[in-house]
Amino acid sequence: MADVTSLQSALTLEHAAVYGYGIVGGRLGPADALARDSYDVHRQRRDVLTAALVDTGATPTPAAAAYEPERPVLTDVQARSLATEIERQSAVAYAALVASGDGDWRRTGAGWLRDSAVRGYRWSSRVAPLPGLGPQQ
Secondary structure, eight states: OOOHHHHHHHHHHHHHHHHHHHHHHHHHOTTOHHHHHHHHHHHHHHHHHHHHHHHHTOOOOOOOSOOOOSSOOOSHHHHHHHHHHHHHHHHHHHHHHHHHOOHHHHHHHHHHHHHHHHHHHHHHSOOOSSTTOOTTO
16 A cells, blocks of 8 residues: 555545646647546546545545646646646656555556656656656655
């Protein structure tokens, strides 16, 4: 099992990701398959993390009423930039799951990290050399 702190951090991020992808999808429209898929993936991960925390006896961190993007999302380019940032932040949380988890959570975190890097690439055509790890690591 991953430590509760890492699970809570990942859950907090998933709440923000679900909200953020609501903004992205609202801007790009319902026909954007990548936005819809990304929203669904993050909802599913939020639910997995919530269940894992309940299983440990911890109280899952609730979602905030709203999340404020760092920059306005008024154009398609800004929506894609927000989606890229969501995936970058997700990669950081998933790398922490890999670092703090046992075999099952390491595999889960690694799979989610890989998926997040691919999704980030699909949004921006760029990916960090080591997704989830900052330059200082």
